[in-house]
Amino acid sequence: MAADAGAPVGIRLEGVSAQFRHRVKGLVYAARDVTLAIAPGELLTLLGPSGCGKTTTLRMIAGFQEPSAGRILIGERDVTRVMASDRDIGFVFQSYALFPHLSIFENVAYGLRVRKEAAAGIARRVGAVLDLVGLAGYERQLPSQLSGGEQQRVALARAIVIRPRVLLFDEPLSNLDAKLRVQMRSEIRELQKRLGITAVYVTHDQEEAMAISDRIAVMSRGEIVQLGDAETLYRRPASTFVAEFIGxxxxxxxxxxxxxxxxxxxxxxxxxxxxxxxxxxxxxxxxxxxxxxxxxxxxxxxxxxxxxxxxxxxxxxxxxxxxxxxxxxxxxxxxxxxxxxxxxxxxxxxxxxxxxxxxxxxxxxxxx
Ligand SMILES: Nc1ncnc2c1ncn2[C@@H]1O[C@H](COP(=O)(O)OP(=O)(O)OP(=O)(O)O)[C@@H](O)[C@H]1O
Ligand SMILES: [Mg+2]
Structure with a gap:
């Protein structure tokens, strides 16, 4: 299959922090001493209110943001200082970030062209992932000719076509209407399980988090305040913050x-x-x-x-x-x-x- 990622890998964050200089407050932590072990094949969600550090944490896993302290491991490999392009990661953003002037085929093929894959292999793999996300026949369309849900499927196809070892999602559904969000989240979950890819998913929507995740890490002010499956967080919140945030x-x-x-x-x-x-x-x-x-x-x-x-x-x-x-x-x-x-x-x-x-x-x- 096109997007066979091989054996899934775990991800470890060890005491990871991100500090930024704020014009008024001075040095502030966007993420603070985050320690987290994500199991191979697991879908773990970072959940929390706006500004709690979800995107920053995800960007550090992706390699778009260098931690000010701590280590990040993907599998057994310490990637803390490894460039994003060498981390073997697929990223799906809230804004689909498609190239508007490129066809759907070329949008999905992009990562393979960068890797200088042969044309025949590219055609086969792009065809297979478009099939996988339900977009066979859309190859020649432009992004502007697709609905929001279809564009997000293209973004998903583009992320998995490179056979990444890890998939990262940052609020991928927030531009879609309520009904489509529910449909797409189960499609994402189904695909992630089928491919067996380890995934980290960011949302501020507790219902979405509960529906899609193996486990949820609830964040507040840059820190993980509780980690558990949906039922544990709902039944046994460790703080009033979690009790009020989940349900x-x-x-x-x-x-x-x-x-x-x-x-x-x-x-x-x-x-x-x-x-x-x-x-x-x-x-x-x-x-x-x-x-x-x-x-x-x-x-x-x-x-x-x-x-x-x-x-x-x-x-x-x-x-x-x-x-x-x-x-x-x-x-x-x-x-x-x-x-x-x-x-x-x-x-x-x-x-x-x-x-x-x-x-x-x-x-x-x-x-x-
Ligand atoms: N490059 C930066 N420079 C300065 N401060 C930053 C930078 N990036 C993020 N921050 C700050 O770090 C904090 C966490 O930001 P982050 O984007 O990780 O939040 P978030 O949980 O993803 O929020 P949202 O749900 O609104 O997307 C915020 O207070 C933000 O202002
Ligand atoms: Mg964010």
Whole structure:
């Protein structure tokens, strides 16, 4: 096959930093002491808000940006000082960066021509990758005659035709409409798995990250703050930052009342709860946050001793109802799936909020 990359390789970043001189702030870190091991064949996503250092980290892997400290290894090879063109990497940018005056065939063939491949081999390989990305027959078109999704497929074809050992993606889907983004992300994922190429993918879209990745590295201010698969990040966020960045969450202020093996008693908004939780690092009297996902909340008629709330807003969406609730401990979002007919709670209504007693993440106040 045209894009057979051979055995996949791992990537290692060891204490990698990028420092820039800012006119006002002086020396600032765009990436700081990033240490990361990406497994052969893995698709790892760098996820985080704008300016957190995703592109900078990717550019250092690509060789477009020299680290101010640390080492980068691709396979067993230290590439820290190796030029981008000698790193065997395919790069897909947000702007497709196609040559507007060249045909689709020549756009894809470009990397092979630079490598001085023979014409017959080029024709065969370009044909094969265009087939692979669903663009057979588009060889003679110009980029301006293609839709955004098609242009991004050309960019993908151009990246894989050189049989890179690593594929890097920087927000490749952000110029596409919502529906096409969903379609293209599964195409990219499928292709990456089929080719078995190790890939690093950058996005600020948490849903895209969860859908496409083996693992996600969440970044904040130049640092990796948590690394894990989608479920771990959703279920076990290590900080309020991750809890709020991955999915929607309620961060309820609570006080620890008791800690026993496997059981943590808390008081939250005037109610008492006994949670099934390890309790490591928790002590009586400690201020904590409970990470409560909106879909984990259930509502019932008001009753004494329960966590009481007033319905402030109700949005009926068919398969679910979204509630905006007010408790003594602050606002709370709840999502109830498949609500029974006529069984929703109207605004102004007082309700009892039931929180699950297992599976809740308890974060010390300091884990911001
Ligand atoms: N060449 C440069 N000179 C100075 N500062 C830079 C340079 N490149 C990046 N920075 C700064 O480093 C920080 C991280 O930038 P980076 O482009 O890596 O962010 P990002 O996570 O990719 O953001 P976005 O989601 O907006 O693309 C930013 O504060 C940026 O201003
Ligand atoms: Mg960026």
């Amino acid at each position: 929607r969450s309620n961060l309820l202020a609570a006080t620890v009342e008791s800690v026993a093996p496997g059981a943590v008693g808390v008081s939250v908004a005037g109610a008492r709860l006994l949670l099934e939780a390890p309790g490591d690092g928790l002590g009586q009297g400690m201020a904590v946050r409970l990470v409560v996902r909106p879909e984990a909340v259930t509502l019932a008629a008001e009753r004494p001793g329960a966590l009481a709330a007033t319905v402030r807003g109700r949005t009926y969406l068919g398969e679910k109802v979204e509630y905006e609730l007010e408790t003594a401990g602050g606002r709370l979002q709840a999502v109830i799936f498949d609500p029974p007919e006529g069984g929703t709670f109207p605004p102004g209504c007082r309700v009892a909020v039931q929180l699950p007693t297992r599976g809740l993440q308890i974060l010390p106040e300091t884990a911001s």
